[in-house]
Amino acid sequence: MRRVAAIPGRPGGHPVAGQDRDRRYGGTPTGSTPTATSTPSAATGSAAPTHAGAIGLVDISAVAVHPAAAGVGEVLNTYFSGINDKDFARATSVFDPAGVIDPNDPKQVAEVARDDSTSTVTGVVVRRIATEPTVAGALAVTATFRSTQAAGFGPHGRESETCTEWTVTYTMTSSADTYLILRGSGASEQCA
Numbered sequence: 471m472r473r474v475a476a477i478p479g480r481p482g483g484h485p486v487a488g489q490d491r492d493r494r495y496g497g498t499p500t501g502s503t504p505t506a507t508s509t510p511s512a513a514t515g516s517a518a519p520t521h522a523g524a525i526g527l528v529d530i531s532a533v534a535v536h537p538a539a540a541g542v543g544e545v546l547n548t549y550f551s552g553i554n555d556k557d558f559a560r561a562t563s564v565f566d567p568a569g570v571i572d573p574n575d576p577k578q579v580a581e582v583a584r585d586d587s588t589s590t591v592t593g594v595v596v597r598r599i600a601t602e603p604t605v606a607g608a609l610a611v612t613a614t615f616r617s618t619q620a621a622g623f624g625p626h627g628r629e630s631e632t633c634t635e636w637t638v639t640y641t642m643t644s645s646a647d648t649y650l651i652l653r654g655s656g657a658s659e660q661c662a
């Protein structure tokens with residue numbers, strides 16, 4: 471697996487203002503250390519029905535006993551279903567404005583829309599929820615998933631890749647049981 475500091479994305483994986491780090495699926499640009507905000511927005515929207523062990527397209531069965539499992543599942547479902555539905559305002563609504571993507575910045579939302587315009591995400595499984603030691607009150611949420619995208623929109627350095635397997639750990643801030651994605655880091659490899 472190739473290590474990325476990020477949220478995968480665009481040709482090269484959603485770099486930010488000249489940064490060469492993938493961030494499409496939640497990553498932190500080089501040299502950036504965002505901090506939590508106290509004014510999160512609520513996760514909304516769901517493209518798929520909720521059923522035992524899943525919230526929309528997100529399988530939470532491995533972490534179902536964790537008290538944050540449902541909230542985390544809602545956030546990831548809103549994000550990934552927004553990408554799949556090409557509703558990028560919804561997809562970015564679950565990001566903490568103090569983090570890698572400010573959902574209140576139209577330029578950043580447009581960047582995500584451009585970078586993920588051909589992406590479809592499937593097989594989202596939350597593998598682990600733990601306390602994030604570097605941000606007070608935050609969670610570290612590890613998820614695996616597959617993205618398919620047009621050639622030219624693969625991860626940084628592998629732009630021609632059309633199918634990618636991801637393992638990403640998201641730092642999620644919380645306020646009154648509402649979770650937001652602050653940043654993410656992970657690894658990816660081409661689908662077998």
